[in-house]
Amino acid sequence: AQSVTQLGSHVSVSEGALVLLRCNYSSSVPPYLFWYVQYPNQGLQLLLKYTSAATLVKGINGFEAEFKKSETSFHLTKPSAHMSDAAEYFCAVIPTNAGKSTFGDGTTLTVKP
Amino acid sequence: NAGVTQTPKFQVLKTGQSMTLQCAQDMNHEYMSWYRQDPGMGLRLIHYSVGAGITDQGEVPNGYNVSRSTTEDFPLRLLSAAPSQTSVYFCASRGDRDTYTFGSGTRLTVV
Numbered sequence: 001a002q003s004v005t006q007l008g009s010h011v012s013v014s015e016g017a018l019v020l021l022r023c024n025y026s027s028s029v030p031p032y033l034f035w036y037v038q039y040p041n042q043g044l045q046l047l048l049k050y051t052s053a054a055t056l057v058k059g060i061n062g063f064e065a066e067f068k069k070s071e072t073s074f075h076l077t078k079p080s081a082h083m084s085d086a087a088e089y090f091c092a093v094i095p096t097n098a099g100k101s102t103f104g105d106g107t108t109l110t111v112k113p
Numbered sequence: 114n115a116g117v118t119q120t121p122k123f124q125v126l127k128t129g130q131s132m133t134l135q136c137a138q139d140m141n142h143e144y145m146s147w148y149r150q151d152p153g154m155g156l157r158l159i160h161y162s163v164g165a166g167i168t169d170q171g172e173v174p175n176g177y178n179v180s181r182s183t184t185e186d187f188p189l190r191l192l193s194a195a196p197s198q199t200s201v202y203f204c205a206s207r208g209d210r211d212t213y214t215f216g217s218g219t220r221l222t223v224v
Contacts, residue, residue, distance in 0.1 A: 009153065032211050034211075034212070034213075036213070036215075041218075042217060042218075043117075043203055043215035043216055043217045043218050044156075044203070044205075044213070044215045045215070046212055046213070049211075049212060051211070090155065090156065092213075094211045100158065100161065100171070101146075101158075101207075101211075101213070103148075103155055103156040104155060105153070105154065105155035106155050106156075
């Protein structure tokens with residue numbers, strides 16, 4: 001069994017500021033971890049994924065996330081927010097035994113000019 | 114383009130009507146799933162399938178049926194629509210490396 005907690009359902013930053021979206025997980029087996037982004041009226045798109053290689057994972061659009069096993073976290077960051085980053089972001093965990101996935105409840109990112 | 118195709122994109126039903134949401138993928142993925150997305154509740158798994166002929170229930174299966182006669186298709190049937198089933202529905206397939214590919218969604222309103 002596994003679970004995902006995204007801390008903060010809404011995050012607001014100014015354009016150019018650091019983006020930090022938090023994700024904590026629990027899993028009874030080693031997990032694969034993912035971040036997906038959903039723009040308005042669209043489906044989810046993969047941002048980045050951790051599959052037990054490097055713990056610092058770089059994704060599209062300048063985003064990156066670090067897998068920290070000791071903290072059971074997989075926080076998403078971007079050094080400088082852009083207006084086009086405004087979207088909803090989902091963290092997901094899939095156990096490495098190919099079981100069912102679990103998605104977090106999502107964090108809506110607002111970028112202020 | 115390879116991907117997941119959902120139809121229709123929008124649908125309005127009357128309470129008690131039935132309908133089928135279609136989902137097809139052309140990536141030869143064994144794993145397919147249906148989610149519903151409601152404000153503040155994230156994605157909730159309705160049903161999933163690990164291959165043709167095999168389906169199983171997710172978190173919120175009541176009121177929905179699925180079948181998987183081919184690898185490509187995974188339709189979701191609403192047996193008797195209720196206002197509580199007003200939602201956005203996403204179909205997704207999962208390939209190697211466990212990465213999901215999502216369809217663009219079906220926005221369903223039940224009145």
